[in-house]
Amino acid sequence: MRYLALDPGDPVIARMAPGQELLGLLIRTEIEASGGANQGDATVVARWGPGPTERAELKVTLPRSRFEWWTDGFDASEPRLAILRPPEGVERIEITGDARTHVRLRAIEPGVNETLYRLPYRVTLAEDETWRYAPFDVSTWTDVRAANLDELERKERFSDLREQVRIERAGEGARSDADRPERILLPEHAPVRRRLLMPAWQSAGEASPGDAWTPLLVAKDVRVDGEGARAGRLSVIYRAARASLGKEVAVRVDGEVALREPIVALSGALRVAAPAGTRRVEIEGLGDAGVAYTDAPPANGGAIVRRRDVFELTRARPMTYRFKQAAGETLHLVLFVVTPGENADYRIRYRIEGAKPGSREAAFFRRVTIPDGVLAGRGGDLTRATLWEAATEERGKDGVGRGVIRLGDDLAPGERVVRLSLLGPQPGDAGEPAKAVWVGAVLVGQRAPGRDNGPRLWVEDDP
Numbered sequence: 001m002r003y004l005a006l007d008p009g010d011p012v013i014a015r016m017a018p019g020q021e022l023l024g025l026l027i028r029t030e031i032e033a034s035g036g037a038n039q040g041d042a043t044v045v046a047r048w049g050p051g052p053t054e055r056a057e058l059k060v061t062l063p064r065s066r067f068e069w070w071t072d073g074f075d076a077s078e079p080r081l082a083i084l085r086p087p088e089g090v091e092r093i094e095i096t097g098d099a100r101t102h103v104r105l106r107a108i109e110p111g112v113n114e115t116l117y118r119l120p121y122r123v124t125l126a127e128d129e130t131w132r133y134a135p136f137d138v139s140t141w142t143d144v145r146a147a148n149l150d151e152l153e154r155k156e157r158f159s160d161l162r163e164q165v166r167i168e169r170a171g172e173g174a175r176s177d178a179d180r181p182e183r184i185l186l187p188e189h190a191p192v193r194r195r196l197l198m199p200a201w202q203s204a205g206e207a208s209p210g211d212a213w214t215p216l217l218v219a220k221d222v223r224v225d226g227e228g229a230r231a232g233r234l235s236v237i238y239r240a241a242r243a244s245l246g247k248e249v250a251v252r253v254d255g256e257v258a259l260r261e262p263i264v265a266l267s268g269a270l271r272v273a274a275p276a277g278t279r280r281v282e283i284e285g286l287g288d289a290g291v292a293y294t295d296a297p298p299a300n301g302g303a304i305v306r307r308r309d310v311f312e313l314t315r316a317r318p319m320t321y322r323f324k325q326a327a328g329e330t331l332h333l334v335l336f337v338v339t340p341g342e343n344a345d346y347r348i349r350y351r352i353e354g355a356k357p358g359s360r361e362a363a364f365f366r367r368v369t370i371p372d373g374v375l376a377g378r379g380g381d382l383t384r385a386t387l388w389e390a391a392t393e394e395r396g397k398d399g400v401g402r403g404v405i406r407l408g409d410d411l412a413p414g415e416r417v418v419r420l421s422l423l424g425p426q427p428g429d430a431g432e433p434a435k436a437v438w439v440g441a442v443l444v445g446q447r448a449p450g451r452d453n454g455p456r457l458w459v460e461d462d463p
Contacts (some may be wrong), residue, residue: 001007001104001160001161001163002104002158002159002160002161003028003159003160003161004102004103004105004146004149004157004158005099005101005102005157005357006044006095006096006098006099006102006155007099008096008098008099009053009153010096010146011094012094012096012103012146012152013093013094013096013146013147014092015091015092015093015147016092016093017107021085022081022083022084022107022121023083023084023106023107023144024081024083024105024106024107024108024116024141025044025081025082025083025095025103025104025106027040027044027079027080027082027101027103028042028062028077028078028079028103028107028161029077029101030070030074030075030076030100030102030159031064031072031074031075031321032074032075033074033075033428035179037064038063038064039061039062039064039076040061040062040100041060041061041062041098042058042059042060042061042062042077042080042098042100042101042102043058043099044058044095044096044097044101044103044318045058045095046084046101046364047093047095047341048087048093048094048096048124049441050091050208050288053362054362054412056084056363056364058364060082062078063078064076064077064078065077066166067080067166068161068162068163069120069161070102070161071159071160071161071162071367072159072160076161077427078330080366081106081141081366082290082366083365083366083367083368083410084356084363084364085365085410086203089404090305092147093393097300101160102159105143105146106141106142106143106144107141107142107144108140108141108142108196109138109139109142110138110176112138112139112140113140115138115139115140115141116136116137117131117134117135117136117137118135118136121123121135121136121165121339123214125167129168129169130167130168130169131165131166131167132164132165132166132167132168133164133165133309134165135165140223146434150165153158165242172461175295180426181447182442182443182444183324183442183446184440184441184444185321185333185442185443186307186309186311186399186441187320187321187441188320188321188322189320190313191312191317192311193309193310193311193312194308194310194311194312194371194387194389194390194438195307195308195309195310195388196308196310196336196338196385196386196400196440197293197306197307197385197387197388198305198306198307198336198385199304199383199393199396200299200303200304200305200306201302201303201304202297202298202301202304203301204232204300205349206299206301207267208297208304208366209306211306211308211320212304212305212307213237213295213304213305214293214294214295214298214303214304215291215292215293215303215304215305216236216281217250217292218281218282218285219280219282220280220281220294220296220298220302220405221278221280221300222278222279222280222296222297222298223277223278223298223299223310224276224296225276225280230295231276232273232274232275232276233272233274234251234253234271234272234273234274234279234294234295234296235269235272235295236251236269236271236283236292236294237267237268237269237292238267238270238283238286238290238291238358239266239267239286239290239291239292239388240285240287240290241286241287241289242393243287244285244290245263245264245266246262246263247262247263247285248261248262248285249261249262249263249284249285249286249391250284251270251281251282251284252281252283253272253274254280255280258272258274259272263285263286266462268297279296279365279389281294281296283435291395293305296413305386309440310338310438310439310440311438311439311440312436313420313421314422314435314436315423315435315438318419318420318422319416319419319421320437321333321417321418321420321441322415322418323415323416323443324413324414324416325415325446326446327412327413329409329446330366330367330406330407330409330443331407331444331445331446332370332404332406332409332444332445333402333404333405333418333441333442333444334402334403334437334441334443335348335375335403335420335440336401336441336442337375337379337400337401337402337403337404337437337441338378338379338387338398338399338400338437339378339399339401340390340398340400340436340437341380341390341392341397341435342379342380342395342398343378343379343380343381343399344378344379344399345376345377345379346376346377346401346437347375347376347423348374348375348403348420348422348423348424348437348439349373349374349375349377349420349421349423350372350373350405350418350422351371351372351415351419351422352369352371352372352407352416352417353418353419354415365409366408366409367407367408367409368408369406369410369411370406374423375405377401377402377403378399378401379398379399379400379401379437380399380400380401381399381400381401381402382400382401382461384396384397384398384399384400385400386398387438403409405418420439422436
């Protein structure tokens with residue numbers, strides 16, 4: 001891939017096409033191959049007028065790439081996409097910088113919302129995997145020719161980069177967002193709530209997440225805490241088969257009955273005293289369709305479920321989330337969308353109020369905000385899970401999909417109001433889409449104000 005080398009006194013010239021609002025710069029720098037440095041500095045200055053405010057400057061330190069290198073002998077840094085929104089009417093932007101900084105000019109491809117890779121790269125990857133540098137037929141970003149490209153090539157102001165096509169786990173390479181903070185968002189006006197139990201796995205010796213439960217479909221070895229709020233006790237929630245009403249449920253710990261109670265409702269909660277350490281726990285009396293979970297983690301690793309609050313979204317009742325965004329923050333509002341009882345298509349319109357008036361000018365940023373759009377997906381594409389309060393004895397039949405609303409650092413700081421509304425069927429739809437879905441929201445990239453205790457822990461008397 002060819003990059004243009006910057007110069008502090010001889011600019012690369014970019015022309016803005018009619019209607020073009022954004023200019024993208026893909027930035028890399030040179031790093032001495034034998035120097036042992038793990039990073040390199042890059043400086044870029046964009047100017048569209050003579051005045052002191054008619055410019056934007058970016059200084060950034062980029063980590064060394066593990067796989068890419070320049071053909072003239074230097075190692076390469078990882079890339080950084082910087083985006084500029086110049087004032088309306090700007091037609092020409094001069095780009096300068098230090099001599100080791102290299103750029104490619106880019107623009108958003110109108111009407112393209114996703115990248116379509118070429119064959120044979122057009123395959124489904126694991127949830128936590130992503131392509132790096134795979135060839136594509138269509139991309140959301142397209143390269144732009146510099147207005148003075150012929151002159152720059154005569155001066156040999158370019159460098160060729162060797163890029164290696166590969167699959168990486170999200171968060172590796174240039175993607176360093178894997179450990180960004182997450183916090184649960186609750187919608188306004190308290191819509192109907194259910195608990196969603198999503199299948200997961202806990203490795204042996206791994207710390208137990210605070211929102212996890214261990215299934216007790218068969219006798220299970222679990223670890224009882226010796227300290228803290230759960231020291232010396234087990235909490236169990238259950239749902240019983242209808243035929244078990246009036247009978248008894250029993251909890252055995254290490255083969256001995258620790259608690260026995262009559263079953264007076266289809267769901268219930270139990271508290272059991274248990275010595276700290278590894279204990280074998282078994283539930284009896286719930287019937288073939290019964291199911292139970294405990295808050296104690298599996299002693300040697302194994303299957304667990306993660307719990308999320310999900311709230312009902314119908315066509316008649318929209319949903320609203322409200323939160324603040326600080327200057328320079330890039331946030332992702334991740335929505336877990338549940339289609340109850342089946343895999344089904346859904347279409348959710350979102351609108352970010354105040355996004356357009358808050359857009360920044362004369363500054364570089366990394367992520368562009370699309371203030372309104374439609375999230376189209378299918379429950380079950382992510383996993384199959386269980387809505388605990390659903391009035392059915394079937395488990396693992398609820399389809400879960402995931403959508404992401406991105407709030408870029410192109411926005412000025414302030415309050416964000418995100419409104420969701422469920423859309424009806426569209427012409428040509430193969431089947432009737434969901435009449436109601438259940439939505440849980442996680443805001444990625446921002447810690448909760450004050451103390452953040454993470455996911456809500458369900459109390460034992462809240463079946």
